[in-house]
Amino acid sequence: MDFQLRWTYKSHGRNLDFQSAFTNGKEALLIAEDLLKTGRLKEITFVDEMDQSWTLKEMKKLLQEVKEQPHYVKAYFDGGFDLSTKKAGVGAVIYYRQNGKNYRLRSSTSFDELDSNNEAEYAAFHYAVKQLEELGVHHLPVTFLGDSKVVLKQLAGEWPCYEESFNRWLDRIEEALKDLHIKPTYTHIARKENEEADTLAAQAMHGKEISSTYEIE
Incomplete structure (x- = not known):
């Protein structure tokens, strides 16, 4: 901070x-x-x-x-959807500093109830926020990075959202951020810069879920 x-x-x-x-x-x-x-x-x-x-x-x-708490937090997110299997996967990669050391958290999960790749992106952002909650991040600024320009622009209030189902996701995300007193910064990045979260989402979509934390030297 x-x-x-x-x-x-x-x-x-x-x-x-x-x-x-x-x-x-x-x-x-x-x-x-x-x-x-x-x-x-x-x-x-x-x-x-x-x-x-x-x-x-x-x-x-x-x-x-x-x-002693996580700080200097950056959260990458990505979501994917397989039209043939109707399976969705989301991935989150969170970088943070704690007790003088740097860490990277990698996490992913799958969904059966989503309907499109666009919805998977909203679910991925919400999933990243829930990972922050489990990590103990609160009352802090957090930078969120992703290749979904639509999701980031809508959360920043710069673009409108007309889909009712997507608005429900936006409401859930904003409520979760409010509960944690997180001050978000939304950063759009190229897909190649979001490779790690993209890989996690793709793996989860095909049944391989990840949960790990590493110290970064």
Whole structure:
């Protein structure tokens, strides 16, 4: 999680307000400590990407807690549908940092009740959110990446959705994100950049489901 510093600095009898660019929590604390050494710091606040404010004491406690929880999360998703068998598969690949180490979670499952490849894409996004919930991701910004431009644009509110069945998926996704207090960023990527999630979805569609977590060196 990144933070912005906002502080009041006393100079020549005047109080001046400043704010920084966003930076990681560790660096934000180091900057705050440097400002304190000047003896001119009147007040300092840390504001995270969710627009929540923290005092210096709260910030130190938060960073210790965050270190033990998943953060810097990126979630890739993809869905597929086999018209001949009426089987759908979805895949999710989640990259995150926890306790100073980087991890990759790979997961997939199949569906029998979906009707099209488009619906599989919505189901895949919802599945990725549920994986985040199981991982313990909450009150954090998360970047979602996929090659389904329609799903991402509709979730971002940039494109309308006229299909009732797809709207139901959008409602489920938005409710799940709200429950977890996740601040989403939607990023459309080329299919070749989404190969891992695509492979997981294809394997699940043909009966091979995956669930694994690896530490990334």
